[in-house]
Amino acid sequence: MNLYDRKYNFLKYKKSFMFISLIFFILSILLFYVKGLNLGVDFKGGTVIEMKFDQPNNSEEIRKSLLKIDLGDVKVKEFGSNKEFLATIEQKGKNNDFVNSIKIQLEKDLNIKIDFRRVEVVGSKVSKELTIDGIYSVIIALTLMLIYIWFRFEWQFSLGSIIALVHDVIITIGVFSLIGYEFNLSIVAAILTIVGYSMNDTVIIYDRIREFLKKDDKQDIIELINDSINSTLSRTLKTSGTTLLALISIYFFGGEILKGFSFALIWGIIIGTYSSIFIASPILVYFNVKRNWEEVVDNTP
């Protein structure tokens, strides 16, 4: 199927799409405040231990044993198989050597040899710093892109793309709150990547809009934007397709540690593609974009 030859009217229902997006946007903010995020140790502080047993075990017994050590709330879940578990412990021990005492306690209670495959301990001071760094990095990235687009295009484009980006970021956070996947440092990295990708998508359509604006400044703006989306649609879908293929491969074969990360990216590609077509581009209709570009497009090779 050659997508280019067909023409879809993307802007026909622009108000409905924007309305739906707005609803999801508000729902995400509500979810974030009401339910919150399942913050990982990076942002909450505490201890995570990934352990492997010689024989199958069950998470409840591990939890009971861990509760005997006074380190606050303990969560234990299977991690890939019934010999592997992930324990999340609310607090960080005061003693530098407390991880070892946890191991001794477990081996005594369960009478089994345990291998601690991964240990992450984050003190409350560090987790606060990481949270601030995370928030700053998203804001800095958004600001830099705003400036870049402003510099390359007009302020209307800059505003449109940032609205789309904020939309992507907030709804992604909403999705994480809804399904309760752990929110950690690598998810922040994923969100920044989504920001980059969604921007990339938007810029390509904007480029086309600008090109058409230069070529013909009499065409109806709605029609012009719709033409731009249509003529880049094939590229938009193909690139999203290949990127999704690569990411799905990480999701299924990349191991447990990369699951949340690749999920965030997969979701981000989908919402980024959606927002560049249904939010970033149609919104320009309302911003009164500049029509008479002074420079003339050079069509000679």
Next chain:
Amino acid sequence: MLYFSRFKVFSILLVFIFGIYFFIPNILPISNNILFSNKKVNLGLDLQGGSYLLLEIDSKPLIEQKLQSKSLELRRELREKNLIYTNFRSEKDSLLFNFKLDQRNTLEQFLNDKVINPIISSTGREFSAIYQSDIVTITFTVDLLNLIKKNALEQSIEIVRNRIDELGTKEPNIITRGLDRILVELPGLKDPGEIKKLLGKTAQLNFRFLSNSNIDSSLGVDILNSPKKDIQYNVEKRIIVSGENLIDAQPGFDQLTNSSVVNFKLDNLGARKFAMASKDNIGRNLAIVLDNEVISAPVIRDAIITGNGQISGNFTAQEANELAILLRSGALPAPLSIIEERTVGPDLGKESVQSGIFSLVVGFLLVIMYMFYNYRIFGFFSNISLLLNLILIVSTLSILGSTLTLPGIAGIILTVGMAVDSNVLIYERIKEELKLEKNNLIAFDTAYKKVLTTILDSNITTLIAAIVLYFMGSGPVKGFAITLAIGIISTFFTTYVFGRFLVSIYIKKNKEALIRI
């Protein structure tokens, strides 16, 4: 756009050859080969296994110490200068006292004196003095607090290094972070338990006499516990010899008591002090105090003049060994606490590498098939560019010596997915141009020209995200940012330059043919 000068062709081939040259050591077991470089991709702690520890120095006791010594000094000097003070006290991080209002000018001069209040940096003094009616508040400046922290950090990092070296860990990376933190990276270490135990102790050793109520204990007495026995000792504050004078400590075995001991040797100064003190105090108990706990308190039977001694305290062999290491490597000025730890076992690291590479291969194959299906011969060109792209990313990582982490591998896979974007942009554009323009050369040329700004614009936005991540992120996330950034740059080269080169060869051979993409 489709014309390549000889120089350009040569440069492209050169990059190609260099890329492969630096890629090869990563897949073939070549080491110390004269033909190839030894540089390989540096695996992060999450892939090769190892420990990342962030230590923080608790500088509070040091600041308190400084406050106390300053208070002693000030009171002595005030008396000497006949400045009258009353109600001298310390509150939080400041010293306060009341003064006579008619002495205010002299006092101000006194507190501004360069000996009393030295200049410690281009901007500041040791302390600031604030006068409020007849009370003066002396507060340490931020400059001084920072100086105390800096000195403690410099001392501590040396000692941390010594202790870790004693355990024989391979290639530890120990650097300072900020004002009061030390970052320790220990690649390949399976269990950091022992190191953590060693880092938790300051190991301040000193020898002090137990107090006899009838003999002069003018400097005061501390009541200290014993780590093993349930006894409290009254120990004089006066220090005979401290750990600074120690030049060696080795674990040993005492056959009389049948237990492990630590044998130590003092330097000349320490030996002399020790000899004097022991000669005058035969019959008294000498407490061996480590981190404010009395390890043992043997009776002095003879003057000890050689400077050699033995610490016994019902140690196990392992405890004796640990103590010897701690004493040899020196005392920390202040306690260190581990505020962040990330440890990955070598098995998990290996599994991560395997699953990472497997998902890379699967993702790569899927993308290749997709491109081939969509663009046929041009898909083939794009796939060759993509393969070169992978090789260039790995060889750039090797040359730069940057660290590849698990998210880094994910970054490479993401690049594989996004790299074809430039190709898709180009090919879709060519399709459009071919509709308007019958001449193949012109159509291709225009397409490449028009698409350049789009490619640059879209790549720069992702590059911005990668750069922000690099500077704000830590450890594994940094690894992701690096591969993403390198990926974007090498993608530009492989698709826009190398890919265009391949296409130009094809087009020149098929000038007249009907080209379908």
